Amino acid sequence: DTEVTQTPKHLVMGMTNKKSLKCEQHMGHRAMYWYKQKAKKPPELMFVYSYEKLSINESVPSRFSPECPNSSLLNLHLHALQPEDSALYLCASSQEWGLVKNIQYFGAGTRLSVL
């Protein structure tokens, strides 16, 4: 199983809503990532979890709150988002967060629209 599963596929939310994005992998990977991708742009790294601990927070606003309940699951909690946060949110996993075993396996993404 080389799949990273993300739910939901699409999400429309208002600026006052609270929602969560979910990501799951069963490849035994110990690193998981959240990326944001705007149209015609590269993926932009937001957070890195390594062995269920937050290793990287790329100065992401606090309205995005990541959570890693266990080694297979990664959540992204959303609160009070802005319309400019509309984007494709990609989850990825890799064997490890390091110099070699970091090949990224991406999920299909959640397409988020903030109204």
Add this chain to the structure above:
Amino acid sequence: GQQVMQIPQYQHVQEGEDFTTYCNSSTTLSNIQWYKQRPGGHPVFLIQLVKSGEVKKQKRLTFQFGEAKKNSSLHITATQTTDVGTYFCAGLRHSGAGSYQLTFGKGTKLSVIP
């Protein structure tokens, strides 16, 4: 911070023509990865290059890592319509104290005219 420049931004080729995209880093990289993202899809891993001067081939695709580990290229021979998509390089480097920095290039969008 680390920058990874990728050119060209767009490339339109006739089917059967060759295609090359280039990545250049402002700092020495530990490794570089290449990904392909089809329209409406998600990035899919193609290859990882680790050694200085490394060359790897996958059928019609040839990947190179420069001697100084600062630049890389992806060359496709005799493009097909199935090659359409955006190709991203991603450079990884050690940024000190057990930390790493992974930076994606802006991508090259390849269109193939049948």
